[in-house]
Amino acid sequence: METQAMTDVLTSLKERFPDAVEPSEYEGVVVAPARLLEVATFLRDELGYRYLSLVSGVDYPQPTTRFPARFEVVYHLFRESGGPLTLHVHADRDDPVVPSVVSVWPAANLHERETWDLMGIRFAGHPNLRRILLWEGFEGHPLRKDWHEVYYEADKKPFDSRYPNGRPVMAEARSPLGDNLRYPPGWSPQGWQSQAEEAVYAPLEAHLGGDGRRMPTDQVVVNLGPQHPSTHGVLRMIARLDGETIQQLEPVLGYLHRCHEKIGERNTWLANMPYTDRLDYVSSMSNNFGYAIAVEKLLGVEVPERAEYIRVIMAELTRIVRHLISIGSYTSDIGVYLTGMLYALEERELILDLFEMASGSRMMCNYFRFGGVARDLPDGWVALAKELVYERLPRRIDEMERFTFNEVFRARSVGVGVLPADKAIAYGCTGPLLRASGVPYDVRRAEPYSVYGELDWDVAVAYHGDIHDRFVVRFEEMRQSLRIIRQALERMPEGPVLSGKVQPALKVPAGEAYGRVEAPLGELGFYLVSDGSANPHRYRIRAPSFANLGVLGELCKGHLIADVVAILASIDITLGEVDR
Amino acid sequence: MTTQDARLPEVPPELRNNVRIGPLDWLSPLYNWSRKRSLWPLFGGLACCAFEMIAAAAARFDQARFGMEIVRPSPRQADLMIVSGTMTKRMAPQIVRLYNQMPEPKYVIAMGACAISGGPFKEGYNVVSGVDKLIPVDVYVPGCPPRPEALYNAFLALHALWDRERISQLRWYRKDVVDEGVPVPELGPDLVNWRVVEKLGATEG
Amino acid sequence: MYGLDILKTMGVTFGRFIMTFWDDLRWFGRRYTLQALPIRQSARGRGIFTVQYPREKLPLPENYRGFPFHVVDPDTGKSRCTACGICARVCPPQCIWIVRATDPQTGKALREPAEFTIDVSICMSCGLCAELCPFGAIKMDHDYSFVSYRRDSGEFLWNLERLSKPLAYHARIHPTAYLAEQAAMEKKAAKQ
Numbered sequence: 010m011e012t013q014a015m016t017d018v019l020t021s022l023k024e025r026f027p028d029a030v031e032p033s034e035y036e037g038v039v040v041a042p043a044r045l046l047e048v049a050t051f052l053r054d055e056l057g058y059r060y061l062s063l064v065s066g067v068d069y070p071q072p073t074t075r076f077p078a079r080f081e082v083v084y085h086l087f088r089e090s091g092g093p094l095t096l097h098v099h100a101d102r103d104d105p106v107v108p109s110v111v112s113v114w115p116a117a118n119l120h121e122r123e124t125w126d127l128m129g130i131r132f133a134g135h136p137n138l139r140r141i142l143l144w145e146g147f148e149g150h151p152l153r154k155d156w157h158e159v160y161y162e163a164d165k166k167p168f169d170s171r172y173p174n175g176r177p178v179m180a181e182a183r184s185p186l187g188d189n190l191r192y193p194p195g196w197s198p199q200g201w202q203s204q205a206e207e208a209v210y211a212p213l214e215a216h217l218g219g220d221g222r223r224m225p226t227d228q229v230v231v232n233l234g235p236q237h238p239s240t241h242g243v244l245r246m247i248a249r250l251d252g253e254t255i256q257q258l259e260p261v262l263g264y265l266h267r268c269h270e271k272i273g274e275r276n277t278w279l280a281n282m283p284y285t286d287r288l289d290y291v292s293s294m295s296n297n298f299g300y301a302i303a304v305e306k307l308l309g310v311e312v313p314e315r316a317e318y319i320r321v322i323m324a325e326l327t328r329i330v331r332h333l334i335s336i337g338s339y340t341s342d343i344g345v346y347l348t349g350m351l352y353a354l355e356e357r358e359l360i361l362d363l364f365e366m367a368s369g370s371r372m373m374c375n376y377f378r379f380g381g382v383a384r385d386l387p388d389g390w391v392a393l394a395k396e397l398v399y400e401r402l403p404r405r406i407d408e409m410e411r412f413t414f415n416e417v418f419r420a421r422s423v424g425v426g427v428l429p430a431d432k433a434i435a436y437g438c439t440g441p442l443l444r445a446s447g448v449p450y451d452v453r454r455a456e457p458y459s460v461y462g463e464l465d466w467d468v469a470v471a472y473h474g475d476i477h478d479r480f481v482v483r484f485e486e487m488r489q490s491l492r493i494i495r496q497a498l499e500r501m502p503e504g505p506v507l508s509g510k511v512q513p514a515l516k517v518p519a520g521e522a523y524g525r526v527e528a529p530l531g532e533l534g535f536y537l538v539s540d541g542s543a544n545p546h547r548y549r550i551r552a553p554s555f556a557n558l559g560v561l562g563e564l565c566k567g568h569l570i571a572d573v574v575a576i577l578a579s580i581d582i583t584l585g586e587v588d589r
Numbered sequence: 590m591t592t593q594d595a596r597l598p599e600v601p602p603e604l605r606n607n608v609r610i611g612p613l614d615w616l617s618p619l620y621n622w623s624r625k626r627s628l629w630p631l632f633g634g635l636a637c638c639a640f641e642m643i644a645a646a647a648a649r650f651d652q653a654r655f656g657m658e659i660v661r662p663s664p665r666q667a668d669l670m671i672v673s674g675t676m677t678k679r680m681a682p683q684i685v686r687l688y689n690q691m692p693e694p695k696y697v698i699a700m701g702a703c704a705i706s707g708g709p710f711k712e713g714y715n716v717v718s719g720v721d722k723l724i725p726v727d728v729y730v731p732g733c734p735p736r737p738e739a740l741y742n743a744f745l746a747l748h749a750l751w752d753r754e755r756i757s758q759l760r761w762y763r764k765d766v767v768d769e770g771v772p773v774p775e776l777g778p779d780l781v782n783w784r785v786v787e788k789l790g791a792t793e794g
Numbered sequence: 795m796y797g798l799d800i801l802k803t804m805g806v807t808f809g810r811f812i813m814t815f816w817d818d819l820r821w822f823g824r825r826y827t828l829q830a831l832p833i834r835q836s837a838r839g840r841g842i843f844t845v846q847y848p849r850e851k852l853p854l855p856e857n858y859r860g861f862p863f864h865v866v867d868p869d870t871g872k873s874r875c876t877a878c879g880i881c882a883r884v885c886p887p888q889c890i891w892i893v894r895a896t897d898p899q900t901g902k903a904l905r906e907p908a909e910f911t912i913d914v915s916i917c918m919s920c921g922l923c924a925e926l927c928p929f930g931a932i933k934m935d936h937d938y939s940f941v942s943y944r945r946d947s948g949e950f951l952w953n954l955e956r957l958s959k960p961l962a963y964h965a966r967i968h969p970t971a972y973l974a975e976q977a978a979m980e981k982k983a984a985k986q
Contacts, residue, residue, distance in 0.1 A: 173893065175911075189714075264677060354643070365854075367857065729950075733917065742939055
């Protein structure tokens with residue numbers, strides 16, 4: 010299934026590094042760890058793979074068809090034209106160490122920290138290898154297959170304890186301490202101090218003490234969050250300030266880490282669908298879409314045309330909802346305190362009514378299935394959608410635009426938080442953040458999925474890379490979404506909405522797949538590894554907000570604290586997918 | 590509960606509960622009526638349920654009808670903490686601190702499956718299986734997420750709770766009740782929940 | 795001119811302010827009626843968008859997913875459930891517990907549940923149990939009124955009795971699905 014471009018890439022890699030590269034089990038190549046940096050530099054500079062999308066750690070406790078038991082680090086690379094490339098690096102099971110590629114692709118920074126945190130694979134040469142989602146002092150690396158949590162019952166769902174002899178037993182009753190807690194044997198709180206907070210402040214406090222400038226000013230380390238009056242969620246930021254100017258800013262994550270990936274490995278393939286709703290919880294249909302596409306790549310199943318159109322309509326309505334909230338929360342953050350948010354939420358409620366009619370729930374839609382959608386649209390849905398899309402939404406978007414782009418907004422957003430295009434690509438930014446810096450990269454155009462290739466629409470781009478442009482891009486994207494929905498509503502054929510039936514104990518053939526969609530916040534990807542059973546072997550989520558946060562520290566340098574709030578709002582994150 | 594450590598705030602004895610309130614019992618209906626109409630929530634949205642909480646405050650459901658549109662970001666000015674979303678172990682110390690910082694009268698609504706019992710993420714290694722493991726909860730609203738109307742049912746249930754209260758029995762006016770706050774958990778090899786750890790110490794002898 | 799943008803923005807808010815009262819005049823006297831509600835709460839509505847819960851309730855669409863409930867067959871007086879276990883196996887957070895009944899004399903498994911419990915404090919309302927039940931025994935309810943002060947005495951562990959609701963209730967809240975079920979049953983009966 011390889012294109013000519015892909016074959017060329019593999020040939021040139023094999024020519025240049027004959028002893029360091031070999032084909033991997035399913036897709037891409039295996040690279041020897043000692044030559045990883047050379048290969049990486051070659052790929053980036055000569056073959057043009059400038060965009061690193063995802064770094065994942067995978068645990069293979071048993072040998073697979075061609076390779077022994079190992080830890081594996083998988084890199085997903087993309088470039089402007091030509092196919093994707095997957096690199097695999099194997100590491101020893103007893104002491105996994107892999108060279109860090111942060112010097113080649115700065116986008117790897119946060120991903121490698123997460124892989125160290127959850128999988129325990131060390132990255133040699135990483136500038137700041139500390140835990141990111143859990144805290145310093147946490148015992149163990151949870152995503153390893155041999156690490157079991159306190160409420161562990163069995164490796165895979167469904168559990169035998171539920172049927173046919175299922176008397177309810179609360180999980181608390183089964184655990185020794187009566188709670189979801191476990192302490193190492195011999196540990197006692199006497200004389201013990203928590204190290205978690207120190208570790209969080211350490212990288213900033215290391216630089217305190219002045220830069221030897223003419224007017225000695227004090228530097229102070231200040232904490233923002235995790236509870237704060239913005240709607241982004243529980244994000245914590247630590248800033249080192251010189252007066253009110255930021256010298257260094259670090260986001261501290263993990264306050265909503267809900268163990269999606271570990272639970273995802275235990276769930277069946279179908280049962281993971283409602284869990285994907287809870288990633289970017291405001292745009293649940295997009296998350297469903299990404300997961301459905303990834304599993305359909307593994308299954309090789311075709312989706313009927315009506316279902317494709319329904320999927321596109323739902324995805325674009327979700328995009329409008331998310332951008333409305335983004336704009337509403339931005340105006341709320343810079344001081345309007347809820348007026349803009351209320352206007353945005355009004356239209357959102359009408360769109361949620363549509364979602365509720367079709368799928369059954371306002372937010373957690375769980376509407377997509379493998380091979381289509383769960384059920385057909387009810388009668389009258391298309392008429393209501395047309396009313397919204399032709400009459401109400403365009404007027405409201407114009408009104409929101411008048412409301413948002415006023416002098417105060419411009420004063421706070423033009424020229425603030427400028428992100429140059431090459432930095433955006435190097436840091437792996439996607440979505441409106443990338444397109445506002447002048448890079449017209451949209452997954453719907455780069456790797457067309459569903460019926461986006463047949464519809465007539467444009468990619469929204471702006472060129473200054475500041476906060477103002479990010480919102481210009483969002484408004485334009487909303488208008489393009491309306492354009493797409495109108496075409497889809499006209500062209501949607503009759504027919505079945507699901508190919509085959511929904512199978513509860515679906516077995517997916519062995520293989521790996523990386524399915525990605527253009528979620529409203531950026532490129533949402535699912536890296537799935539299947540061993541042929543009814544549960545995933547590895548369920549890895551590439552969250553756009555997580556990758557976009559890598560650039561927050563850089564963007565905020567030299568700005569004031571008030572600008573940090575504005576910059577964060579313009580990057581637009583949802584903690585559900587940042588922390589998973 | 591042990592009090593010798595610096596985790597708990599130290600309230601001097603002369604400032605504890607020195608208000609004489611018994612003779613004012615007949616004002617209870619007025620007191621409860623006015624409490625019902627000016628309950629100020631704390632902006633404590635954690636996860637997905639936060640968006641239904643915001644929708645409940647927004648134009649369609651409008652909690653300003655209940656006097657609750659003043660959503661305070663600071664716990665010092667809030668009466669009600671709606672824990673909406675999963676409480677993770679990492680966030681637990683902050684939520685307990687927020688609870689301690691709220692002045693009396695304070696109430697907690699556990700909104701959503703995750704706040705009640707950990708919900709669908711109950712088995713997660715970073716998830717606290719229910720907010721009531723750490724702070725006392727007054728009303729539980731199930732749902733994933735509960736509709737804004739269900740959250741209003743919770744507010745009405747809270748109001749119904751107050752209908753039965755008399756001023757002389759309220760815990761923040763009584764001299765015999767000493768409220769020391771909830772000990773703030775810390776992050777160690779796992780979340781150090783002091784209630785559980787003391788039980789551990791007791792079993793180890 | 796400096797300040798013109800701000801005036802335009804305030805004009806947006808002012809327009810909404812005026813529209814609120816204008817809309818009230820249009821609906822004068824007929825505002826809080828069942829006929830007015832669907833129009834005011836749709837894309838054609840203007841003015842105030844509020845639903846005065848608990849006095850006014852938004853009508854729920856048929857597909858709405860609350861918590862599961864058992865459909866009680868009026869002929870047998872019991873749920874249609876045959877204790878096949880599919881719902882317990884497919885539930886993502888595994889909150890369904892089923893004990894299959896056995897004949898007290900022979901010890902053979904019977905096609906009905908002896909005990910059926912759903913832990914509603916874990917249920918994520920995904921609807922997979924209702925979607926995959928082959929007997930149409932479990933459906934998603936529209937009732938969101940359950941609120942509790944405590945959870946230590948099993949308030950959130952709902953057993954079969956608590957979960958059972960009559961077939962007429964299912965027909966009322968899911969009219970289209972009920973008619974489709976009836977039609978399918980009649981077709982099957984006609985074939986035999």
